[in-house]
Amino acid sequence: MAGSMKEIKLRIRSVESTMQITKAMELVASSKLRRAKERVEGSRPYFETLYSTLYDIVSADSGFDSPYLARRDTNRRLYIVIAGDRGLAGGYNSNILKAIEADAEGAEYCVLPIGKKAVEHFERRKAAILTTAFAEAGDLSVSDCFEISRLVCQKFLAGEFDEIRLGFTQFVSMLTQTATVLPVLPFDAQRPEPGHERESLMMYEPDGKTVFDAIIPEYLAGVVYGALCESVASEQGARRMAMDAATKNAGEMIDHLNLYYNRARQAAITQEITEIVAGADAES
Amino acid sequence: MATFPLKIMTPDGVAFDGAVTSVSCRTINGQLQLLARHIDICTALGMGEAHIKLEDGTVRRAACMGGMLSMLGGECHLLATTFEWADAIDAERAARSKARAEVLLAQKNLDKRDMQLAEARLRRALVRSSVAARKDI
Numbered sequence: 001m002a003g004s005m006k007e008i009k010l011r012i013r014s015v016e017s018t019m020q021i022t023k024a025m026e027l028v029a030s031s032k033l034r035r036a037k038e039r040v041e042g043s044r045p046y047f048e049t050l051y052s053t054l055y056d057i058v059s060a061d062s063g064f065d066s067p068y069l070a071r072r073d074t075n076r077r078l079y080i081v082i083a084g085d086r087g088l089a090g091g092y093n094s095n096i097l098k099a100i101e102a103d104a105e106g107a108e109y110c111v112l113p114i115g116k117k118a119v120e121h122f123e124r125r126k127a128a129i130l131t132t133a134f135a136e137a138g139d140l141s142v143s144d145c146f147e148i149s150r151l152v153c154q155k156f157l158a159g160e161f162d163e164i165r166l167g168f169t170q171f172v173s174m175l176t177q178t179a180t181v182l183p184v185l186p187f188d189a190q191r192p193e194p195g196h197e198r199e200s201l202m203m204y205e206p207d208g209k210t211v212f213d214a215i216i217p218e219y220l221a222g223v224v225y226g227a228l229c230e231s232v233a234s235e236q237g238a239r240r241m242a243m244d245a246a247t248k249n250a251g252e253m254i255d256h257l258n259l260y261y262n263r264a265r266q267a268a269i270t271q272e273i274t275e276i277v278a279g280a281d282a283e284s
Numbered sequence: 285m286a287t288f289p290l291k292i293m294t295p296d297g298v299a300f301d302g303a304v305t306s307v308s309c310r311t312i313n314g315q316l317q318l319l320a321r322h323i324d325i326c327t328a329l330g331m332g333e334a335h336i337k338l339e340d341g342t343v344r345r346a347a348c349m350g351g352m353l354s355m356l357g358g359e360c361h362l363l364a365t366t367f368e369w370a371d372a373i374d375a376e377r378a379a380r381s382k383a384r385a386e387v388l389l390a391q392k393n394l395d396k397r398d399m400q401l402a403e404a405r406l407r408r409a410l411v412r413s414s415v416a417a418r419k420d421i
Contacts, residue, residue: 042297049293049361053326053354142295146365202356205327206313214312214328215352218365225295 005268008261012254019250025088026243029236033174036233040171040226047226050219057204057212058187066209067157068187068216077109078130078152078161079181080224082168082231083118085138090242092169092177092235093117099179100167110161112148114140114228130155137232142225149221156185164220168227169234175241177234184223187216286320287339292362294351299367300336307360309334309348318355326354329364331407333415345370347415349408368412375416382409 058069081100083093097118100111110128113119115137122129134140134148155161164185170178204211285305292300308317310332318325334348350365385406388394394402 039296043295045291045298046293046295046363050352050363053352053361053363057326142365145295203323203325205311205316205325210312211326211328211352218328218351218363221365222295 005261005264008257008264012257012261015250015253015257019247019254022243022246022250026240026247029240029243033233033236033240036229036236037171040229040233043222043226043229047222050215050222054187054212054215054219056202057208066187066212066216068185068213071186072159072162074163075108076161077104077107077163077165078112078155079104079109080112080148080152080164080166080184080227081114081118081122082137082166082227083113083115083121084231084235085116085136087117088242089235089239090245092238093121096167096169096179096231097121099181103165103167103181112152114148115231137228137235140228142221145225145228146217146221148224149217152185153217153220166223166227168231169238171230171233171237174237177237182223182227184220185216187219285339288320288322288358288360290336290360290362292364292367294364294367299346299364299369302338304336304338304360306337307334307353307362308336309353309362311353316353318353318360321358322355324354324356326352326356328352329362331411333411334362334364334367345415345418347373347412349411368415370415370418373412373416375413378409378412378416381405382413385409 079100081096083096087093093115110130111118111122112130112134113122113132114134116135119129119132119135131151134144152161152164156164163183166182166184168180168182170180172178287303287305290300290302290304290307291298306317306319308315310316310330311327312330313327315332316327329348329351331349332347333345335343335345337343346367346369348362348364348367351363352361353363354361385402388398388402389406
């Protein structure tokens with residue numbers, strides 16, 4: 001009996017130390033989440049205005065054509081996949097990777113993974129990888145996103161890829177994050193029928209096509225940066241939730257173990273008393 | 285002078301939001317200045333100095349690189365990749381970055397990509413230091 005008491009005591013101690021770690025991770029994740037959320041909110045207006053301007057240019061004017069608008073038969077697709085650098089974030093990494101798998105079903109594709117988990121996953125699956133230069137999702141800056149955009153635009157214009165899609169985790173709220181796959185190139189917009197142009201009084205300097213072609217790489221970099229911010233925030237959100245659940249579980253486990261411990265302790269005492277009484281009976 | 289609302293946005297957040305009498309910046313076609321009641325216009329930005337004039341006549345200058353400038357229905361949006369106010373520019377860092385880029389460019393055996401990167405860095409550094417150097421205005 002004394003042996004099992006000791007075992008339970010050890011078990012409780014180990015669960016307690018795990019609980020301390022999960023609790024600390026939860027606190028770290030919530031403070032990082034706050035910062036990441038501010039970054040998401042800061043980047044949104046830039047990106048949204050950029051998108052709506054591009055959309056306006058394209059939908060108002062059918063007079064120009066750009067290689068970024070041309071729909072080609074999709075033979076080779078490029079996925080830019082943003083996942084985390086570390087695990088222990090609930091379903092965060094597996095959700096986005098599964099979403100990509102489902103979306104790419106049957107198609108020939110190539111990936112540009114961002115985040116160590118994404119790199120590991122696609123290396124294991126032996127998928128075609130464009131570059132692993134951006135493995136650390138945590139330290140990517142705006143200029144890295146421009147680097148990515150330059151690379152991708154160049155490949156797209158060279159005809160190496162017919163379609164570019166971006167996989168990231170949308171930060172809906174503190175409690176909800178959704179894995180999303182977003183087509184980014186060719187730029188998708190409702191073109192007016194040729195001849196039925198909407199009268200646009202907008203003046204493009206020097207002209208619509210030049211402006212559009214100059215802005216597209218900016219737009220792509222903006223999208224990647226925005227998606228990165230969203231993903232980082234989602235990762236912290238998912239980790240916070242997962243660690244919160246782990247802390248709660250550990251608490252419950254400790255309660256159970258305490259119950260067993262007390263039971264074992266009482267059993268030991270009862271046995272001792274029985275032995276004493278039996279001994280006294282034998283003497284008299 | 286008549287004013288118009290201007291919003292300057294970068295991926296890091298909103299850099300300026302308020303009424304100005306004029307905004308001027310370097311576009312892919314050269315320097316462009318917009319005043320109130322300008323026709324709707326949209327253009328892409330190059331690298332260079334931008335300045336805005338506030339209602340009370342104060343001029344704020346900045347280094348502005350890449351992005352887009354648009355005027356729509358009297359509201360002006362400036363979306364820049366980087367936008368740094370003259371007083372926030374780290375002149376020493378720009379000088380260091382300029383020196384580094386010059387050393388790189390002095391080498392003959394650069395491939396095309398490295399060359400472009402070094403050139404872009406040199407150009408950014410030059411814009412920054414020229415904006416930072418003219419603090420008097």
